[in-house]
Amino acid sequence: xxxxxxxxxxxxxxxHGEPTPDNFRTETVELPALSDGQVLLRTVYLxxxxxxxxxxxDAKSYxxxxxxxxxxxxxxxxxxxxxxxxxxxxxxYVLGYTGxxxxxxxxxxxxxxxxxxxxxxxxxxxxxxxxxxxxxxxLLKIGRPQAGETVVVAAAAGPVGSAVGQIAKxxxxxxxxxxxxxxxxxxxRDELGFDAAIDHRAEDFADQLKAAVPxxxxxxxxxxxxxxxxxxxxxxxFYARIPVCGLVSQYNIVSxxxxxxxxxxxxxxxxTRSLTVRGFIQTEFIQEMSADFERDASGWLADGRxxxxxxxxxxxxxxxxxxxGMLHGKNFGKLVVRVGPEQD
Amino acid sequence: xxxxxxxxxxxxxxxHGEPTPDNFRTETVELPALSDGQVLLRTVYLxxxxxxxxxxxDAKSYxxxxxxxxxxxxxxxxxxxxxxxxxxxxxxYVLGYTGxxxxxxxxxxxxxxxxxxxxxxxxxxxxxxxxxxxxxxxLLKIGRPQAGETVVVAAAAGPVGSAVGQIAKxxxxxxxxxxxxxxxxxxxRDELGFDAAIDHRAEDFADQLKAAVPxxxxxxxxxxxxxxxxxxxxxxxFYARIPVCGLVSQYNIVSxxxxxxxxxxxxxxxxTRSLTVRGFIQTEFIQEMSADFERDASGWLADGRxxxxxxxxxxxxxxxxxxxGMLHGKNFGKLVVRVGPEQD
Numbered sequence: 001x002x003x004x005x006x007x008x009x010x011x012x013x014x015x016h017g018e019p020t021p022d023n024f025r026t027e028t029v030e031l032p033a034l035s036d037g038q039v040l041l042r043t044v045y046l047x048x049x050x051x052x053x054x055x056x057x058d059a060k061s062y063x064x065x066x067x068x069x070x071x072x073x074x075x076x077x078x079x080x081x082x083x084x085x086x087x088x089x090x091x092x093y094v095l096g097y098t099g100x101x102x103x104x105x106x107x108x109x110x111x112x113x114x115x116x117x118x119x120x121x122x123x124x125x126x127x128x129x130x131x132x133x134x135x136x137x138x139l140l141k142i143g144r145p146q147a148g149e150t151v152v153v154a155a156a157a158g159p160v161g162s163a164v165g166q167i168a169k170x171x172x173x174x175x176x177x178x179x180x181x182x183x184x185x186x187x188x189r190d191e192l193g194f195d196a197a198i199d200h201r202a203e204d205f206a207d208q209l210k211a212a213v214p215x216x217x218x219x220x221x222x223x224x225x226x227x228x229x230x231x232x233x234x235x236x237x238f239y240a241r242i243p244v245c246g247l248v249s250q251y252n253i254v255s256x257x258x259x260x261x262x263x264x265x266x267x268x269x270x271x272t273r274s275l276t277v278r279g280f281i282q283t284e285f286i287q288e289m290s291a292d293f294e295r296d297a298s299g300w301l302a303d304g305r306x307x308x309x310x311x312x313x314x315x316x317x318x319x320x321x322x323x324x325g326m327l328h329g330k331n332f333g334k335l336v337v338r339v340g341p342e343q344d
Numbered sequence: 345x346x347x348x349x350x351x352x353x354x355x356x357x358x359x360h361g362e363p364t365p366d367n368f369r370t371e372t373v374e375l376p377a378l379s380d381g382q383v384l385l386r387t388v389y390l391x392x393x394x395x396x397x398x399x400x401x402d403a404k405s406y407x408x409x410x411x412x413x414x415x416x417x418x419x420x421x422x423x424x425x426x427x428x429x430x431x432x433x434x435x436x437y438v439l440g441y442t443g444x445x446x447x448x449x450x451x452x453x454x455x456x457x458x459x460x461x462x463x464x465x466x467x468x469x470x471x472x473x474x475x476x477x478x479x480x481x482x483l484l485k486i487g488r489p490q491a492g493e494t495v496v497v498a499a500a501a502g503p504v505g506s507a508v509g510q511i512a513k514x515x516x517x518x519x520x521x522x523x524x525x526x527x528x529x530x531x532x533r534d535e536l537g538f539d540a541a542i543d544h545r546a547e548d549f550a551d552q553l554k555a556a557v558p559x560x561x562x563x564x565x566x567x568x569x570x571x572x573x574x575x576x577x578x579x580x581x582f583y584a585r586i587p588v589c590g591l592v593s594q595y596n597i598v599s600x601x602x603x604x605x606x607x608x609x610x611x612x613x614x615x616t617r618s619l620t621v622r623g624f625i626q627t628e629f630i631q632e633m634s635a636d637f638e639r640d641a642s643g644w645l646a647d648g649r650x651x652x653x654x655x656x657x658x659x660x661x662x663x664x665x666x667x668x669g670m671l672h673g674k675n676f677g678k679l680v681v682r683v684g685p686e687q688d
Contacts (some may be wrong), residue, residue, distance in 0.1 A: 059616075225608060225611055229611075244614050246615070247608070247611055247612060247615055256603070256604035256608065257603070257604060257605045258603045258604060258605065259601070259603015260602060260605065261600055261601045261603050261605055261606050262600060262605050262607040263606040264569060264570075264591070264597060264600065264601060265600055266607055266610070267566075267588060267591055268594065270588050270621055270622075270623040271588045271590070271591055272403075272623070274622075274623045274624050274628060275623050276621070276622045276623075277614055277619075277621040277622070278618075278619070278621070279614040279615040279616070279617065279618045279619050279620075281618060284583075284618060
């Protein structure tokens with residue numbers, strides 16, 4: 001057959017602070033022929049997640065940066081177009097990590113089969129995928145909420161935060177969400193059953209937060225950093241736990257902000273309140289917890305205790321703008337790009 | 345018998361920043377008569393420890409502050425002068441918490457018997473007491489050093505730090521101490537068997553530290569904060585653990601230092617290296633670990649694997665100056681005040 005091409009979004013240049021559309025470039029490349037054990041994939045959904053901002057920098061982290069000129073990384077739901085493996089047939093759906101592109105060649109060993117009759121395909125990128133697992137592992141393994149304790153989560157209307165609050169409730173804790181705007185806060189309270197939801201854009205945000213946690217805060221699930229964290233810190237109880245999952249408010253910071261230097265006071269609080277502050281990446285817990293997660297999350301999803309919401313952008317060419325907007329909280333629900341139709 | 349008096353050092357005023365001798369006042373009071381279950385104690389040794397600086401402030405912490413006019417708190421080794429309890433006889437030695445004074449009336453239930461034939465009496469305030477237990481619990485429970493890992497400890501010539509390094513060695517880890525001055529560093533290397541010891545006063549301190557940890561740092565036992573911590577942070581490995589035991593360099597800080605604000609970068613490091621930062625007070629672990637500690641520490645002390653050093657100041661009237669000096673690292677070894685002779 002004739003050569004297959006892939007339209008893809010590559011990292012054109014590294015951002016200095018805020019990413020701009022100029023940091024991305026769309027190009028079309030010819031894909032190589034399949035070797036044994038490989039499949040040709042057509043991307044259906046591309047996941048956009050805050051961690052991708054870190055991969056755009058050339059900095060030491062848990063994962064290597066994306067090289068300039070390389071395709072942007074990302075989890076994908078794809079349909080198999082052609083297979084050189086006995087293990088998978090054309091037409092099947094798979095979860096992979098093929099990035100911001102319309103087609104890809106992948107080793108079958110790097111893929112996981114998906115079954116559209118069991119759950120909507122896109123949930124593999126959200127509530128049943130990495131974001132859901134991040135919430136589950138970080139909350140249960142590091143946050144360890146006890147019945148009656150108060151759990152506060154930032155970016156609470158996002159895919160991680162909304163799962164954190166709901167799983168906290170399932171475990172008998174009080175869930176307080178922090179989100180941007182009245183619409184997201186109403187959703188948290190009315191649709192997801194959070195005990196309280198506070199708009200971090202409100203002028204009296206810190207006072208509202210204090211009023212919402214009369215018994216203090218036992219677990220603060222950190223997704224954002226910045227002023228939200230500053231309002232949370234004085235409310236932390238002795239032995240409070242802070243799973244540090246993300247810091248989206250500071251990903252675009254270029255140099256240390258002006259003073260005063262808040263680090264000494266923070267360390268003093270860690271000491272005098274016996275706090276646990278623990279950074280994590282969900283991959284650390286996959287071996288230990290993924291089977292439990294799959295059983296629990298699919299059960300909760302089926303019985304309605306775990307709800308989710310998606311923000312679907314149509315067309316790969318919209319990915320850069322959607323990604324830039326997400327870093328400012330413009331999405332409402334798990335942000336995915338529909339790169340192609342579910343059925344070809 | 346005629347009334348017994350006690351000479352005692354009280355908190356005269358709260359310090360603003362550095363404590364000064366004016367913050368203390370010596371006075372003599374008449375002690376009340378003994379009730380049932382009480383004993384009259386004559387203080388032999390008073391322990392001076394950095395945590396006492398925190399008690400001089402009127403701030404929310406794990407323990408209430410000392411009230412202005414009250415006797416300064418502190419652990420003591422005392423001899424029983426008179427007893428209204430069948431459980432203890434005059435002449436016996438006890439560990440108590442009677443503070444900076446020559447005599448005290450105490451409930452027998454608040455005391456623990458000491459046996460001078462088993463270990464020198466003053467070790468109950470140091471290597472076999474709270475500082476030793478702090479090192480043991482914080483290192484083993486939070487730091488969890490594995491064989492071959494690198495443990496760095498600040499204030500390493502002090503009673504907690506010296507035990508941390510030695511217990512790390514006993515568990516097969518590499519121990520690197522940070523201390524002030526060549527004499528203390530030599531002691532750590534030559535007497536205590538640390539793998540390296542770095543003088544934080546050296547101009548090229550950060551470079552020396554980096555050279556001493558070719559495999560990075562897996563556990564940083566935090567006693568000091570400030571510039572020492574700043575040099576440690578870039579050297580931390582993925583999954584490093586930081587038991588936060590003390591922050592002696594910042595106890596006298598009155599307001600947040602000038603910027604830049606280092607908190608965002610610190611949280612970023614916690615996230616990208618999956619760090620664990622955990623404040624603690626040794627009391628948290630007493631129920632769980634004190635029996636193990638007593639068995640292990642007395643065994644190691646007896647077989648020479650756990651060495652210790654004391655800095656003994658003679659006379660209660662010297663306590664304020666000795667305490668102020670300790671906050672600047674002027675002591676060399678566990679600082680104790682000999683308030684009275686061991687044998688009356």
